[in-house]
Amino acid sequence: MGRDIRGYLEYFFERWTYNRHGLTPEAVDAYVRAFSRPGALRASFDDYRAMEQDVALDDIDAAEGRRLTMPRLPLRKPTNTGNAGATMRHLAAKNVMSLRRPKRSARVRGRGGS
Known part of the structure; x- marks a missing residue:
């Protein structure tokens, strides 16, 4: 990545943001300033x-039947991964229901939404 914080962030904004045009140039500038601080990207x-160790530990937990017990409300956009997302959620938690959005429904709108 080097020192090109803007290029790094814009890569993700272009490929992973639901509505890329919902991010104003001012918002992108604010992200660049925030992530340009020393250590800001360290946790990421x-x-x-x-990740490799995380996945191995998740596999052990799943094999031993350990699952999350707290209520969860996963929110995500539809993807082309078929049923993989639902499978992963059910491996991780006991109380997650897969719901299909009806043809007529309300969308959650936010800063990056349309």
């Missing part, structure tokens, strides 16, 4: 570096 990089 540490999480990425720990």
